[in-house]
Amino acid sequence: MPTPSRRVPIPLLVLILATASLAAPAAPKAPAPPPKPKGLDRAQLAEELRKLADAPALRRARVSVAVMDLSTGEGLFDSNGDQPLIVASNNKLVTTAAALELLGPDFEFRTTVSACGKVLTNGVLDGDLLLVGRGDPSLSGRFHQGKTTAVLEEWAAAVAQAGIKSVRGGIVVDETYFDRQHLHPGWPPNQFQAWYSAPVSALTFNDNCVFVTVRPGARPGDTAIASTDPPTSYVDLVTTCRTTKARLGGNQVLVSRRKGENRLTISGEIRAQGAPLQMWITIHEPALYTGTVFAEVLEAKGIRVGGPVRLLAPPQRIEPAAARELITTTSLLKDAVTVANRNSHNLYAELMLKTLGREKGGQGTWVAGAGVVEKFLRDAGVTGAISYFDGSGLARTNRFSARQLVQLLGYANGRRWGALYLRSLAEPGEGTLSRRLDSLKGHLFAKTGYIAGASALSGYLETRAKRLLAFSILVNDFRSALADVRDAQDAICLKLAEYSGAE
Incomplete structure (x- = not known):
């Protein structure tokens, strides 16, 4: 006879089940793994960059590449990073950084027009007009809607406002703020008439x-x-x-x-x-050129100049008390830095270098300026041998390694003028990057450089993960077409943008 089943009342069954659930909780779920970072980690980036540094266009060339993560100060990649190479216009990175540090962004270049002699009752200046130059690169139409003589017309208006209707003497031009070595001995001797070899004078x-x-x-x-x-x-x-x-x-x-x-x-x-x-x-003799065009502007305004345009040559000098200032025009260093870097303008860089020599080294010469810049680089923590001879990089004797330029870029990033320096560099679509790396616009700020057999690209790059990198890619003695070398440099930049910041 079967044993009868024992029935449990329904309320008791609910209580048993509830008690069981309290006594034996479910095992907690394992935490979800962190999301895999997008882009390349440090090891992956280094591997990709090694491949790109060995691209066909760069084979048999001398290549120096260095990259630093500015958020940590650590090097991310280095390939022959300490090899000194010709840097061409990347020399301007050095010149403009030194100028911003030692002169300051708001340093003023000044040019003065004075009257030497008495203004007679009939409006005749019984003497000369004196033009004193102090390295201002902006006496052109660049900042004046393209009007070449705009500043000279301001000078002429000041002469007229002083009651001068004619000048019995001439125009004396003073360029003694610098020396009279207008062309650097290291520049190509057969390219003196090209704009990038313009003579360097304190009156430009x-x-x-x-x-x-x-x-x-x-x-x-x-x-x-x-x-x-x-x-x-x-x-x-x-x-x-x-x-x-x-x-x-x-x-x-x-x-x-x-x-x-x-x-x-x-x-x-x-x-x-x-x-x-x-x-x-x-042109030959820039100061005489300036004075001649000024005389022509005065004539066009009805102010006759009776005498010639002539140089004030040492040991000649004009006592300050003998010259009555009519007008001083100025421009700011920070604007000159932008033209030098973004447009790679050689003359602007050379004028800055000689100004550094005059203001900080006591002489407006290339040698004095180079000494000032070399000391700045040492103080900025740039290590290794330094070969710096002109401001623009046109001389082939300038040498820096990629690692040195990255050290400089890292130093500049921490200075008060660092943001201005970064913004002075070209972005894709403008200046010397007008036809390169469009996909990195707003994230790449760089200085190009080229002279025969040497191509350079250095600057700052913000990655997709918002990491700011300093980089330098120097290529010398290449046998490929320049366009292919630049493509290889651009490919490195595009790969840098993929860095995630992960180890």
Whole structure:
């Protein structure tokens, strides 16, 4: 006979089940693993960069690469990082950092116009006008809506406001703030007429160049029409260039100047239907150029200058009491830094270097300026041998390693002027990066550099993970096309942007 089952009342069953659930809680869930960081960790980045540093375009070249994470101060990658190489215009990174540190962003370049002599009752200045230059690079149309003579017209207005209607003497130009070595001995001797080799003077106007335009004549066979901006008698235009009836092909126009002269010879052929040829050509004796154009501006305003434009040559000097200041125009160092870095303007960098020499080394010379900059680099913690000779990097004797430039960039990032320095560098789509690395716009701030056989790219890069890196990629003695070398440098930058910050 089967044993009868024992029935449990329903309320008791609920109590038993509830008690059991309290006595035996469920095991806690394991914590979810942290999300895997996006991008490349440090080891992955180094591996990718090693591959890119061995790209076909860089093989058989000398390459120096260094990268630092500025949030930690640690090096992320180094390939031949201590190898000194030609850095070309990356030299401007050094020059502008030294200028910002030692002179300050608000340092003023000053140019003064004074009257030497008495102004007679009939408005005649019984003496000379004196122009004193102190290294101002901005006496051009660059900051004046493209009007080349805008500053000189301000000077002329000040002369008129002083009651001067004519000048019995001439215009004396004083460039003694610097020495008279206008061309650096390390620059290519056959490139003196190119804008990037402009002579360096304490009294500088229009980048010490004229802007030459050559247009076809009215009919085939006619002589081409040449002009300059500013229009000036300081240069002598000799044109043998002929207008041709050719419909296709480029113009074959040559504009040349002999060293030590201001005679421009325009030869060759230009198509009747062709576009004008335009180019910048340097001039000889910048201070005399400035004074001559100023005299022409005065004449155009109805103020006649009776005497010649002449240099104030040591040991000649004019006592301050003998000169009555009419106007002083100024420009700021921080604006010059932006032009030097973003547009890679050589003359701006050289004027800064000689100003450093004058203000901090006692002499407005390349040698004094270089000594000041070398001391700055040592104080900034840059290690290793330093070979620094000019401000722009046009001299092939300048040498830095990628590691040294990264040390400098790291130092600059911690200074009060660091943000201004970073913003002075080109971004993709502007300046010397106008056609490079568009996808990194707003995240890359860099200085390019090129002279024959040397290509450089150094600066700052913000990664997708918001890490700020300092980097330098120097390439010398390459045998590939320059475009291929730049592509290889750009590929390294694009890979740097993928760094996550993870170990």
